[in-house]
Structures are given as structure tokens and as C-alpha cells.
């Protein structure tokens with residue numbers, strides 16, 4: 454069970470969360486709970502009521518345009534969190550153009566702190582070894598390249614003018630988001646992949662706590678810093694699936710090595726490495742869900758996704 458949330462020992466701040474989605478709205482809710490003023494930006498209308506219910510002030514603007522970014526950043530903030538997602542779509546527009554426009558909009562009103570929830574997709578290692586932040590980030594594919602370009606835009610703009618942190622998140626899961634579990638519960642008989650790839654994951658609430666932790670610690674340090682944000686336990690795909698199937702009381706699916714993997718298609722899937730969280734752990738952060746075993750809902754009887762009880 455997750456423990457109680459740690460108190461944020463910083464003065465109340467105004468925060469703009471660009472991309473108030475799955476991670477962003479959970480972060481916003483925590484900040485509000487600790488007395489901060491939070492503005493949550495989405496690209497489209499529709500989620501305002503949910504955002505307001507969390508105590509976050511909604512703002513609708515497209516950060517990837519000049520006018521939209523200006524609107525999104527209006528009034529400035531002590532802290533800006535760039536947490537937009539292309540949901541598998543146009544990475545150049547969403548990340549690169551979004552970051553460029555936002556940094557331009559903030560030029561005359563820089564925040565004190567800027568956080569970018571990037572991705573471990575920038576690592577291309579395929580040998581199954583451990584990967585820390587100082588390992589080469591040389592993504593061969595388009596999406597990883599664009600994420601790296603986005604990091605570098607932030608690095609150049611921050612240049613000791615403000616505190617900037619990149620959090621390279623591994624696969625985010627949590628309430629309502631368990632893709633493989635969903636498939637297995639839905640009766641999938643096959644899964645893409647050969648089962649021999651390492652899966653790296655982070656519970657959404659631990660990702661949120663990592664941002665809060667970095668807010669609290671070392672925030673006067675103006676050096677540009679990158680942190681992997683992932684749990685303690687990379688797991689081989691076949692072991693993860695076997696564990697889930699055992700708990701669901703169902704036979705394991707067949708792996709299909711040639712089937713496209715994930716929404717990024719095959720280009721993002723050749724990567725096979727264990728992401729290390731040592732740097733962030735060495736600073737004092739610890740995941741409350743060290744592995745999927747603690748992070749997944751109780752199996753098999755928990756209500757899941759659409760709220761229906763799972764038939765045993």
C-alpha cells in the first residue's frame with residue numbers, strides 16, 4: 454500500500470502545468486493539497502470539470518503555437534512543468550515545437566524552476582544491460598530523437614537562468630492505466646514481442662513524488678540535471694506476463710515476435726535495457742511502489758479500468 458504523501462516543505466508557489474493529463478493532473482492535485490496555486494493547461498476542452506474538481510485552474514491552449522504558448526504561460530509562474538504528450542502522434546509538433554514556443558513565451562518572465570517529463574525512449578541500448586543517465590542517449594528512431602532535441606532546447610534556454618530538470622520517465626502505469634493487464638484480462642491469446650525484452654515501469658504517483666522531491670531538494674542548483682524516473686525492478690516481459698497470468702488464473706498468451714509493439718510501432722521497440730534509478734535514489738527519493746507487484750491493483754478481484762469488478 455502507498456504510504457502517506459510527504460509534505461512539500463517549500464513556500465507556496467504558482468505553478469503552470471503544461472499538459473494537465475494523467476501525470477500532470479495528479480501532480481497538480483498534490484500541489485493544490487499543499488497550498489500551491491496551480492494552473493493546468495490542456496490542448497482541448499472537455500477535461501476542465503475534472504481539473505476544477507482537483508482545485509486546479511483550467512486553461513485551454515495549444516502550446517505548440519506561438520499564441521497558444523503565450524496564453525498558456527500568461528502571468529508567468531514560479532514553477533513550470535512541461536508534461537504534454539503526443540499520445541503517439543506528432544512528436545516534432547508536440548514536444549519540439551511545444552518546448553520552443555513555451556521557452557519563447559517565458560523569455561521575459563522565466564520561472565524559478567522548470568521540469569520536463571521526458572522519456573527513457575532516448576536510450577537506444579539493446580543488450581539488456583543497465584542504463585544510467587550518463588550512458589549514451591543516441592536514439593536511432595524519430596520519436597527518441599525529437600525527445601532528445603526537446604531536452605536540448607531546455608538545456609540551452611535554462612543555461613543557469615533558471616533551474617531546469619529533465620525527468621526521463623519509463624512506462625507510466627497506475628490507476629486506470631495497465632495496458633498489458635487490460636489485454637490479459639480481456640482474454641488476449643497473443644502478445645507482441647518475444648518475451649525477452651526488459652520492461653521498465655514507474656507508478657504514476659511515484660513519478661509525481663519524484664517531481665515534488667526535486668522541487669524540494671537542490672532547487673537552488675542551477676546546473677541542468679537529468680534524472681531517470683523508474684522503479685527498482687525492471688522485469689523481463691515473459692516474467693511479467695507469467696506473473697500476471699498466475700494471478701489472473703489464466704493460461705499464458707503466445708508471444709508473437711514479428712507483431713508490431715506498442716503505439717510507437719516497431720521503431721521504438723528494439724530497445725532492450727534496464728533503466729537505473731540510482732541517481733535519483735542517491736539523492737534520497739525512493740519509489741513507494743518498488744515494483745509492479747506493489748503498484749498494480751490487487752488481483753484478480755479489484756475493480757478495474759471501467760470500474761467493473763473483474764470476474765474470477
Ligand SMILES: NC(=O)c1ccc[n+]([C@@H]2O[C@H](COP(=O)([O-])OP(=O)(O)OC[C@H]3O[C@@H](n4cnc5c(N)ncnc54)[C@H](OP(=O)(O)O)[C@@H]3O)[C@@H](O)[C@H]2O)c1
Nearest residue numbers: 472473474475476495496497515516536537538572622625
Ligand atoms: N505515459 C507514459 O507511459 C510515459 C512514458 C514516458 C514519458 N512520459 C511523459 O510523461 C508526460 C505526461 O504523460 P501523460 O501520460 O500524463 O500524458 P497524457 O495523459 O496523454 O496527457 C497529456 C496532456 O498534454 C496535453 N497536451 C498535448 N498536447 C498539447 C499541446 N500542444 N498544448 C497543450 N496541451 C497539450 C493534453 O491535452 P488534451 O487532453 O486536451 O489533448 C493532455 O492534457 C509526457 O511528457 C510524456 O512524454 C509518459
